[in-house]
Amino acid sequence: xxxSIRWKVALGMLxxxxxxxxxxxxxxxxxxxxxxxxxxxxxxxARSRLVSFSLEPLLAPSLPSTPEQTKALQARVLDLSRHxxxxxxxxxxDGRVLAESTxxxxxxPLLESHATRPEVTQALETGRGxxxxxxxxxxxRMLYLALPLSETGSPPTAVVRLAVPLTELETRLGDVQRDxxxxxxxxxxxxxxxxxxxxxxxxxxxxxxxxxxxRFAEGALDQRIRTATRDEVGxxxxxxxxxxxxxxxxxxxxxxxxxxxxxxxxSMVEGVMVLxxxxxxxxxxxxxxxxxxxxxxxxxxxxxxxxxxxxxxNELVTRVLETRQQLGGEITLAPSGRTLRIEASPAGxxxxxxxxxxxxxxxxxxxxxxxxxxKDFVANVSHELRTPLTSIKGYxxxxxxxxxxxxTDAVRFLEIILKQADRLNLILDDLLQLSQIESxxxxxxxxxxxxxxxxxxxxxxxxxLADKKGHSLTAAVPAELPPLMxxxxxxxxxxSNLVDNAVKYTPERGTITISARHLPPTPGGPADGTLELIVxxxxxxxxxxxxxxxxxxFYRADKARSRELGGTGLGLAIVKHIVESHGxxxxxxxxxxxxxxxxxxxxxxxxxxxxxxx
Ligand SMILES: Nc1ncnc2c1ncn2[C@@H]1O[C@H](COP(=O)(O)OP(=O)(O)O)[C@@H](O)[C@H]1O
Ligand SMILES: [Mg+2]
Numbered sequence: 081x082x083x084s085i086r087w088k089v090a091l092g093m094l095x096x097x098x099x100x101x102x103x104x105x106x107x108x109x110x111x112x113x114x115x116x117x118x119x120x121x122x123x124x125x126a127r128s129r130l131v132s133f134s135l136e137p138l139l140a141p142s143l144p145s146t147p148e149q150t151k152a153l154q155a156r157v158l159d160l161s162r163h164x165x166x167x168x169x170x171x172x173x174d175g176r177v178l179a180e181s182t183x184x185x186x187x188x189p190l191l192e193s194h195a196t197r198p199e200v201t202q203a204l205e206t207g208r209g210x211x212x213x214x215x216x217x218x219x220x221r222m223l224y225l226a227l228p229l230s231e232t233g234s235p236p237t238a239v240v241r242l243a244v245p246l247t248e249l250e251t252r253l254g255d256v257q258r259d260x261x262x263x264x265x266x267x268x269x270x271x272x273x274x275x276x277x278x279x280x281x282x283x284x285x286x287x288x289x290x291x292x293x294x295r296f297a298e299g300a301l302d303q304r305i306r307t308a309t310r311d312e313v314g315x316x317x318x319x320x321x322x323x324x325x326x327x328x329x330x331x332x333x334x335x336x337x338x339x340x341x342x343x344x345x346x347s348m349v350e351g352v353m354v355l356x357x358x359x360x361x362x363x364x365x366x367x368x369x370x371x372x373x374x375x376x377x378x379x380x381x382x383x384x385x386x387x388x389x390x391x392x393x394n395e396l397v398t399r400v401l402e403t404r405q406q407l408g409g410e411i412t413l414a415p416s417g418r419t420l421r422i423e424a425s426p427a428g429x430x431x432x433x434x435x436x437x438x439x440x441x442x443x444x445x446x447x448x449x450x451x452x453x454x455k456d457f458v459a460n461v462s463h464e465l466r467t468p469l470t471s472i473k474g475y476x477x478x479x480x481x482x483x484x485x486x487x488t489d490a491v492r493f494l495e496i497i498l499k500q501a502d503r504l505n506l507i508l509d510d511l512l513q514l515s516q517i518e519s520x521x522x523x524x525x526x527x528x529x530x531x532x533x534x535x536x537x538x539x540x541x542x543x544x545l546a547d548k549k550g551h552s553l554t555a556a557v558p559a560e561l562p563p564l565m566x567x568x569x570x571x572x573x574x575x576s577n578l579v580d581n582a583v584k585y586t587p588e589r590g591t592i593t594i595s596a597r598h599l600p601p602t603p604g605g606p607a608d609g610t611l612e613l614i615v616x617x618x619x620x621x622x623x624x625x626x627x628x629x630x631x632x633x634f635y636r637a638d639k640a641r642s643r644e645l646g647g648t649g650l651g652l653a654i655v656k657h658i659v660e661s662h663g664x665x666x667x668x669x670x671x672x673x674x675x676x677x678x679x680x681x682x683x684x685x686x687x688x689x690x691x692x693x694x
Pocket of ligand 1: 650
């Protein structure tokens, strides 16, 4: 367990105070004791001199030698001891005890020698000896004072020793100690209280600051430390607050930037993938996820080769990571056939988890398809134009070579030339029309068109053609159909192209039927429903795989037959464009049991015509 600053300071102060008090108490008690002993010694000194004086006749010039003299000395000592209120011992120069106030007379000679007692030796040497110790005889702490006894001018014959117990001193000392203890206890309590208050005042700002710093570290940067002090603590608080301000600003800045970056990445059409130096995915955007059908969660921080399995891409990325140069490439995705253009650029990162390479994926599938269509178209046009031209050139050469001189040949050749020239004209007309519709140069009129009128008109013009092949050409169009909104001439072109095809691609004596009906509105479809127009024949039909493609320019299901029948291969392309420009759809199905069914669906004119349309 670690102590808080507050407790460290408080306990330190208390320890200091306690030590100081202990030392002071010790010194005080010692000096008190010293003084007391000095006082007791002084009075004992006076008494000792008096006792010495009164014993002198019995001990000088010679020590008692008869038992009577010894007895008298013992009696005298007992008497003096009573008066002086002290224990009195008379010791011979040699240490023998001559009299002792606390021992019965007969045991005195048996007492051990006192020669080595410190006060005795001191008295014999210096003329006065004192000592404080536990008495072996009484078991109390005693103060001893010894004076040598001698006749003036002669060496001492004996030593008179007085002893008083220090019990009184000890009781007084105990009293003083108790008082001191009480006083010091009080002082300790006061200092404990004071130090607790003082350290609280000192350390509270620090504690607050520590708590707030912890909050900062946890990310709660909206609060600030409040202090009124201007000392180091105040400076520290200000610094911490400033740090929090800056941190807050920086974090805001970073997260704003991140949000912007994320918004950009999310809204981008291009796929973006960022890799670190080891080729791990750091980031990828929704467009890329869509391109490769990934989920961000499963892709992040995995190696890119696990995320996108593509051999050429792997090679490209490996080269960028190795060479640190901008590289580009194009890959085709296997199942979807989509073409992606990749721009791989190195980024500054040198370590793991740092952006090291940025890959941008553009989906160029549509572009490439368009390019292919354009190329095919040019090739097709050239081919289509060359065929009649070659034929014209051939017959002109034949004429020049001499056929002109054979009238029958000449006429036949010239007729062929005319036919081929017409064909060229037809192709160019169709091409021109197609390009005009495609480029949006021709503006379609928007007027109500009655389907029944349209069908009648077309039938009238194509009837002779159908009759020529013995076809039965019938129409079943209810009169009460709602009108369409569009360009009547263009819609007539759609119908006549379809019927023309039906007539052409149906062997003699076929049946061609035109029917129409109104389909009710569906959710998400035109508000007033759709008109469906069907041209069905009993002709050669179109093989299933060719059906979607017959609407492409120059695409023919049966090239030889089409050319022989004078087709350009552009009719259905024009149909498709016109129908789609009217917001409709056209497709072909097989007819039962033989032949084809071309279905056109066009939206019904809305009853409330939006303004701005003529
Ligand atoms: N009613 C039909 N029956 C069979 N095949 C058809 C029919 N209509 C169109 N096709 C096929 O679709 C191709 C494209 O038609 P289209 O664009 O009108 O060109 P074209 O009539 O000049 O050959 C035709 O060459 C033909 O193979
Ligand atoms: Mg045609």
